[in-house]
Amino acid sequence: MSTWHDYVQRNGKVPEWPYPVNYGKVNEVVSDVLVIGGGVAGLQAAINAARMGVKVAVLERGHAKRSGSGGAGVDHWHGAVTNPCSKVTPEMYTNACYDSMQGWTGGHVRYIITKEGWDTLLECEQMGIQIRDIKDEFKGADFRDEETKLMFAYDYANKHIIRVWGYNIKPKLYEEAKRLGINIVNRTMPTSLLTVGGKQGKRVVGATAVNTRTGEFYIFKTKAIVIATGGAGRLTFFAPEITASSSMSDMNSAGVGQALGWNAGAEFVNMEMSGPNRLSGFGYAPYSMGGAHNTYHGTPIVDADGKEVPWMDPFGRELKTVEDRFLPQPGHDFILGEGIGIGPYLQQFRGNDLTRDLVERIRKGEFKLPLYADLSRLSESERRVIFGMMVANEGKTRIAIYDTMTKAGFDPDKDLFQAPVMPAEGYSHSNFWGAGINAPANLRGLGGGGFLTDWDLRTRLEGLYVGAGSTIYGGGCHGESHTTGRYAGKHAAEYAARAPEPVADKNQIEKEKEAAYSATHQSKEGNGWKEINAAIARIMRDYCGRHKNDLTLNLGLRLLNELKTTELASAYASNPHELGRLLECNALISVGELVIKASLERKASNSILDFHRLDYPAMDPPEWNKLLPIRQENDKVKVRDLPLDFHLKTPYAASYEENYKKHGGK
């Protein structure tokens, strides 16, 4: 095998750019539905649109076979509440999410997820993803249903979160998309949505883009678009050398879909919401250190002397047995599960966890560091399902963690798995590998805000739909992203089937084309994309961090604008890859402006949004208990008021079920 070092030693220099570069060469792609972002949500949107008989194209920044946060796998699927074993109904689940968030999440999106999550998973099974214990490896285990062979996580009584063998979920979706003849244009960076007359707020009719290998220009002409580009992790934090290995974000999470929508006139809500960026990349590779959270839920944690840390229910009672960790306790309605885009939990839905006073007890010397995960204290089936089935299927863990540790001789039957050694506060959350203590205190990430959509998952713009996790207001995690993508794809196809032919505006295309290549003819003295991205993240952290006021926010806006018109305008791209990354910086600045402008509009502090205005310190004043949808019209900001439960108010019906049925549901 030849390595990078071999290459450089043999040739004495770094390789030439390996692709022919044709800046300015125009390619046209015509479809009925264009999906931007080929992650799990995007491929589901594409597959489901294609199944309805329309012509589909996917515009993907990476390679759709493995791209996205869900590209490396998944081990548990949330929201499949209509599975035959579940004791939770869509209404129960939706209300649990909505009430836990005190209304600050999209109830209609949650309901769609729960109505169709199980059907979506069954379709994944048809594509070749294992969702049942077909080899009877876990026969008789507490978490397995003997009849269906389904296996559950977190709540073994209510059975709504399903353990899946998802290491190959993305390649299987990709195969299905190819089988259906979907045109997937990989390694391509979108720069704009084309709208009728090139005007903000009008029907979308296409997109422009640049290929990041050849530099060629793409014009996508289409009747409907689904945006599914994931989150915007690089907005507040950027250090590419470490994000790749240890962050939960995808390197392509630059908020480009949000920027495209914002610049085209779509509406957004809750973009002012943010939270501590625990899983930032300053911690450890995902799931690589002992802990008791998520995939490792239920794992016994012991101290250096072998003394076990107690588990408690959310009501403060110590759990007597290991089995209890996976069961609802008196006072629980059901356990909702973690990682679904919910911040606070009402007690009756919160999971069992390590004792909440662990930090104090470590400080007092009651537990001696280091701590360890002791999987040997679990029953054989629990041990094998965690370090085996789940770690081998979870995102980013099959090779990096499971294979590496197993090959190095780690044996969960007898070996302890060390937790990171940290200041005591690091143990305040049972996810030790992602402990917030390892990230600078000013590091925050967006959380929960996104495109505002209706019951079709359509935005304010005719023809523009959104699927996905972090892109949409009310989105969740892996299974939820598949489900909203699938739903948005169907509705986009339905619209496309009756929509008039798209007519793109020539001036808009020409303007976009010129702007797209600006960085290729700047002076080589110009900054590179990494410096610009780091500067954007710094501005956002400093001026739109946890504590802000009118002045800091306006200074942030000014600095973003200065950066755009000076350093970014004169930045240089020496190849199409760098050009793509610089175009992302443009998008990051647009999202940054959106976030700051949304923050300026909320003149009150809000506990659920973790939003702290120093100039409006009163927390949660009732008159601000409303959404503030924000958009651009003729490049001017427009804001309106919207009740939190808008999805059950006129023009919609008063019940979830009625709305769902009216919008094509069964």
Ligand SMILES: Cc1cc2nc3c(=O)[nH]c(=O)nc-3n(C[C@H](O)[C@H](O)[C@H](O)COP(=O)(O)OP(=O)(O)OC[C@H]3O[C@@H](n4cnc5c(N)ncnc54)[C@H](O)[C@@H]3O)c2cc1C
């Ligand atoms: C390590 C890890 C483990 C996880 N484990 C679980 C789990 O067990 N259960 C669970 O429920 N969730 C889990 N998640 C979360 C889950 O993977 C995400 O919620 C889900 O992948 C979101 O799906 P998405 O399609 O919205 O976004 P993504 O999967 O991130 O896909 C976004 C897609 O858009 C593309 N894209 C980005 N920018 C552009 C652009 N400018 N132009 C075109 N395309 C673009 C990306 O390349 C990517 O293909 C995990 C995440 C990680 C990182």
